[in-house]
Each structure stands twice: as C-alpha cells, then as structure tokens.
Amino acid sequence: MAKITKEKKKHIVLLWVENKPGVLSKIASLCRRRRYNIDSLTVSTSHQPGVSHMTIVFAEEGIKIQQIVNQINKLVEVISIEAVQPKDVIDKELLLLIVKNNQVANRLLKMSRHDVNVRMINTVDRHPVLEVVGEGREIDHVIAEVDMKKDVVKMVKSGLIALKI
C-alpha cells in the first residue's frame, strides 16, 4: 500500500473566460506582479463557442484566495471565477513517465485501481513509458511512490483540469 504523503492544501480556482488574444498572458502577468505562485494552469476551449475554461491551482499555504479571485475577476475578459473545494469538482490530471526499468514499471502498474489508471504505453531505448490518469491527489500519490533519481528518466504532468459538479 502506498504511503500517503501529508497533503498540502491546494486552492483550485475555476474560470470561464472570453477566448480573446492575450487573456492567458493577462492572467499570468497579474499572478506574477501580485506574487501569486501558480502550481498549475490549464486552459482550453469549452462547450460554449468563444468561451474557454481555465483551471488554476495555487499551492501556497496562508494565501488570501478571495483576494486572488477578486483581482483576477477584475480582468474584463473573465466572465466568471470561483475558488472551489475538491469535493465540489471532478478533477483529473495526466502524468507521463519514462522509468528506468521494468521493475519500477511493474511496481507502478500495481498501483492501478478504480480512481487511478496506470498503463504502459511505449518503450524508449528499453525504458518503459507509463501513462497515469487520475485525480490530482492520486497522481500526487504515484509521484510520491517513485524516487526521481533512481527510478525516473523523465516526468511531465498536464496540470489539473477540474469541472464543477
């Protein structure tokens, strides 16, 4: 059984924004100048034409999340914004890993269960390539399970996407 690492509190913020040039840069720049550290940011088109959906995760302790929300909401292109609790959303993240050897791969493959899906999708220079899909915190568990120096060749994450339910 994987050890559950002590979870840091994450702040998930969901936005609907007008799909206009410069919106992403405005939000990123605002976060920079007001010193809000972004843990992850994803953006894509949505079911509404001309409207994109954005998920931003802030992983700082003791930040004034309402102040962040209010500042971002001032941007004219932001149609709506909300800080949400994990229980109010469905969230997913994709992790791609090139691991050193089959031993590591097998260990991780065993972690597959109902809310986290680990698959071997390829090999590169005899290194297994794994895809892990799951909730943000499940992905964090998988990451906690590997030793970055010993087990991993490369790792990338998609950042969290979340949908309010």
Added chain:
Amino acid sequence: MIGADILIKSLLKEKVDVIFGYPGGVTIPLHDKLSNYPQIRHILPRHEQGAALAADGYYRVTGRPGVCLTTSGPGATNLITGIANAHMDSIGMVIITCQVATAVAGTDAFQEVDITGITQPITKQNYFVDDVKDLPRIVKEAFYLASTGRPGPVHIDLPVDVLKAEVVKFTYPKNINLPGYKVPTTAEPKQIQEAIKLINKSARPVALVGHGVTISRATAEVKKLIEKAEIPVITTLLGMGAISDKHPLHFGMLGMHGMAYANYAVHNADLIIGIGMRFDDRITGKIDEFAREANVIHIDIDPAEIGKNTIVDVPLLGDCRQVIAQLNKKVAKKSHREWVKKIKGWHNKTRLSKIKHEGRMQESKHLMTADIVCEIDKQTEGKATIVTDVGQNQMWAAQHFSYSKPEQLLSSGGLGAMGYSLPAAIGAKIAKPKADVWSLVGDGGIQMNIQELGTIMEHKLPIKIMLFNNGYLGMVRQWQELFYDKNYVATKLANPDFVAIAKAYNIEAYRVTTTTQAKKMIRKAAESKKPILLEFMTGPEDNVLPMVPTGNTLRQTIIKRNK
C-alpha cells in the same frame, strides 16, 4: 472615408472635445484628418508624458475621460508614467497610440514597441486593433470602461494600416456586450443591516472619505449620513474637498503627513467607515495597529479593494452614492458629543496654526511654503483649484489650504509622480477655462516637465505657477535628515535661473524673497489674466510636520522637530 475618420467620428460620438496629442510617423494620417473636424481641439504638449498628465487633469475637473494620442515606440513609452498615475488614482482616460503597420508588427520595425504588453498591468483594459471593422466597438467599450465602475485608463493601439483602411460607412454601435464586466451599484440589504447595527452601537465612529466620494458625486449623501449620526469625518489626500474643510465635523486629513488629531481619532475610534478609499500604507501607518479598537465598514466599488490591506467586518460593495443613500434610510439619529469633544481637544493641542513653525531647523530669513499656501488660500478666498506636484510642496498644499469642493485639489496620490503639476494644471485649465488654476510645484518637480511652459505659452493659459525653490529634493532630504543622519546624497540641486526660463517662454515671472513681497505678488498673480510664475525662495531645511515615520502607528505622529 478611412479608419482615421472612423476613429474621429467615434470620438465625437463620445463627446470628446479635446485631444492631448503628439504627432509622429504613424499618426500622420490621423492628424491629417483631424484638421477636418474643428469640433475637436488638439493640444500639443511638449513631451508625451505631458499629454497623459494633462488628460488626467482634464478628467479630474470634468469627470469625463481625458483623451491622449501619440505615435508608436518612444511616443507611446513616454506616456507610461501618466497612464500608471491614472491607474493608481482611478482616473478615466482613453489613450490612443498609433502603431506600425500590421504587416511589419512583430519584426522590430522602426519605432515599434510592444506597447499593449507594456500597458497591460497599468490599464483597466487595452486593445490592439486588428481590423478597422472593430474600431467603433472598441472605442465605445473604451469610454464605457474608462468612466464606469472604478474608473481607469483604457488603451487602444492602432496600426497605421488600420488608420488608412478605406471604409464605406460609419456606424456606431448602440449596445455594449462585455459579459465579464460587472458594475456594482447598491449593496446587499443584509450587509446594510449589519452596517447599520455597527453604526448605531458605535460610541467613537470615524468616517474616512476618499477619492471614491468625489468620483461618485456622493458629497451630499455623505454629509447627510455624518450629520444625522454625528460622525466625525477625516479624509485621505484625494478625498480632500469631498467634504468641506469648514464643516464642523471635518477633522482634516490622516496619514503620514496628516493632522495629528485626525490620526489620534482614527487610532482611538471604535468604528471606521471607509468610503471610497483603499487603506493605502501611507494612511494606515503600521497596519497591525491601525484602528486597533475599531470595527471596519468598507464601502467601495472595487471588490478587490475590500479586505486587501485590512480586515473588514462589513463590506459594502457598490457605488458610494447609492450605498450611502441606502444607509441614510436606516441610520438612527444620534449624538456623539463626548467623542467629538475629545477630538476637538486633540485639535486644539495639535492644530496646524499651533505647530506650523515646528518644522523649521532654526530662525530663518527664508520664506515658508506653508505661509505661502495660507496666503494663496486667503487671497483666493479658498476658491482656487490647486494642482500640486509631489513631495513637500504637495503635503504643505494639502495641509494649509482649506478645500471646500470636490476635486479642488489635483494631486498624484497613489503613484506620487513628480512632474505632475504643470501638465495636470494645463489639462484642468483647458477643460475648465473659468477655473482659477494654481500650479504648486517644487524646484525638483518643475524640472521634470518644465517643457510644458511651452504649451502654457502657446495657448496663453493663465495658470499661476507657484514655484517653491528650497534648493533640494525636499522630501527625500527630509528623510535623509531624519533617518539617514543628514547624509544628503543626490538631493542638493544646482538650479537654473527659473525666472529667466519663464521669461524665455514669454511668461511673466518674479523671484520672491520676503513676506511682504510674497503678499503683494500673490495678489498680483490672483488678479492676473495671463500666465505668471512666482519663484519663492524657501527654507532649504524646512520639514513637513506632522509626520508618521514608516512602520510607526498613527498614535506616534511626530509634531515637533528634534532640535
């Protein structure tokens, strides 16, 4: 018809009568067309920063967005200080910069700069116009955004090929579609209820009046509230005049150079009602100790201001005028005689007329800026429009003139931009020729935009320029004296002959060294129908007092100089 006509026709739809503009390579098609529209007056400053700051002055006295226009590259970057100033002080402004052609945009073309990238953090909104079809909509949105909600600068970057594009017909949109833009109006009734409870039970309330009261024209409503519930009023720098200084419940300005009695009142209050102000660090002093015994009600139109710097017990999100009107319907008539008496007691001990000379190092034959400001107040019967620069002159002008009307004091508050006074005075005078505009400026600040004497000369603007020459960058020198052991690095000024400079611009000018002379010359200036500059030789080491050193609490206001 070309894009330039579309722009001008759109500006006319927005009732623009003045543009503060400076031509350059890519504005030529636009300036060319401007001559066909005599309804719009084009004022040429002598530096683009002057255009932005004049547009600022124009807004402050009219409440209508000021418009400035420049070329690409350096023309555009020269605007930045003025735009940042407008952003900090909630000034409605529409900035039009022309840009290199779209075909070469992004290639580091001659005089190309990514100006929308640069203005983005200091504007309420900005636009790069790709297609002339979008231009009328963008202009309409720009004026709407600049003047509604919390006003601010809106920037339009306009490539020269868009300006030159042939257009068959001009249609100006009727409606605005900005799904993400909300303008708060009235506060939630439940919150009003909570605020009323706090006001009714308060024994030591203080209302802090800021720029928002002027912007939303809420003077009458605020007066009604404070009179009904007998609430002492204290203003921020930009709130001065929103409630007349002569009102019996008005107890001056608070903050770093605020009145000691105002600071004491805030420090000892049990309720703070912040109205259209933002608890800036220059007024709170040490934030943890600010109004430590008080509940806080914060009325503001910008949700991001609420809870930003201080903990707020009851937020009232909305337009000051409408929110105060809501409160007025419910607030109980009340008397706070003891509390007012207490503040009056502090006032008697620490009022300016008592401590005016505390800022002098020694008996000095030099003039005192404070005395000059008092004399201007006296001779204009407190009716002048005062445009300050930044630094000591600004604080003395705020302290020693009695303001009775909103926007009678024009000052660079949040940004504290030296060089503000001359161009902003020009903007104010152009906007309201009947206003009696006095530019109060130091020997440092005037040199930051001294070229605008040319604009004053060209348009024969009867602005009264009061130059306080103490031979130092005075405010920084004061800090060096008090906190850096008189290590006067880079603050001593080698000054030119200002009177000769003014005369070179065909502006009547005099150097004033004695009090008797000062009275006579201020009289002359007050009666003058032409531009005039008076250079007052003031005490090099006079300090602005009272003062709350950075990091101290308002209770620790210094009113005496250590000699």
